[in-house]
Amino acid sequence: MTATSLPDTSGATPAPDITISEFGAQKANSILASSGKENAGVRVFIKSGGCSGYQYGMAIDDRELDGDTIVYDRGVKLLVDHMSLPLLRGSEVDFVENMMGGGFTVHNPNATSSCGCGHSFRTDSSQAPDGEGSGGCASH
Template sequence: MTQTLEPTSQPIGISEAGAARAHAVISSSGKENAGVRLFIKSGGCSGYQYGMAIDDRELEGDTILMDRGVKLIVDRMSLPLVQGAEIDYVESMMGGGFTVNNPNATSGCGCGSSFRTDGSAAQDGEGAAGCGSH
C-alpha cells in the first residue's frame, strides 16, 4: 500500500529551484504522471549514497507527496534516512545538479553524493568507494 501525505506532514520537500528544474526534466522525459524518486543505497565514501530518478511507478510501501507541483516518491527503507530533507538544484562553475539538504546527515563526502547518519551504518560496502567512484 502506498501512502500519500498532505503538505502539512511532508517528510521531504523540494526548493523553488529544484521544482523548476524537476518540472523541466519530467516534461522532457515522456513519462506521464512521473515524479522524482529519491532513494538511498549503501556505498560511497561516507556509507550511504543518494539516488534520484524520474519515475512513473508507484511501488508497494512508497510514500508519495506533492510539493511545489512536483510529485516526490520515497521508498519505505529510504524514508527514515531522508526525513526532513529538501531536494535542491544548484548551478556552479562545474555545471548544475540536484542536491539533497539532509538534516540526518552527520557527515558527508566532499562531492556531496554520500553521507553518514549518526548511529547508523550502511549495510554493505561502507567506505569501500571513494568520492570519484559514485
C-alpha cells in the same frame, strides 16, 4: 499492550516527509515535462555506497510501488520507498549550479557527516558497509 495514535486536533499541518526547493521544482518540472512519462515523479532513494556509507539516488519514475511515500510539493511528485524514508525524512531536494555544471542535491538533516562531493553521507545510527567509508570520492 497496543499503541494507539490519537488524531491530531491541534489544527497544525504536519510537515511533509520530504520537500523540494523552488529552484529544484522548476528544474524537476522541466525534466518531467520532457520525459514523455505521464504522471511521472522524481523518485528519491538511498543506496549503500559512496565514500561515507550511503549514496543519494534520483530517477524519473512513473510507477508507484507498495510502501512508497508520495509527497506533492511545488507541483512536483516526490516518491520515496519505505526503506529510504527514515534516512530522508525532513530532507529538501534542491538544484545547484556551479562552475562544474549543475545537478540535484539533497539537504539532509539526518546526515551527521558527508563527503565533500555532496553525494554520499552517514548518520549517527549507521555504519558504512564493510569496505566502504574510507578514502576519497572516487568510489562513486
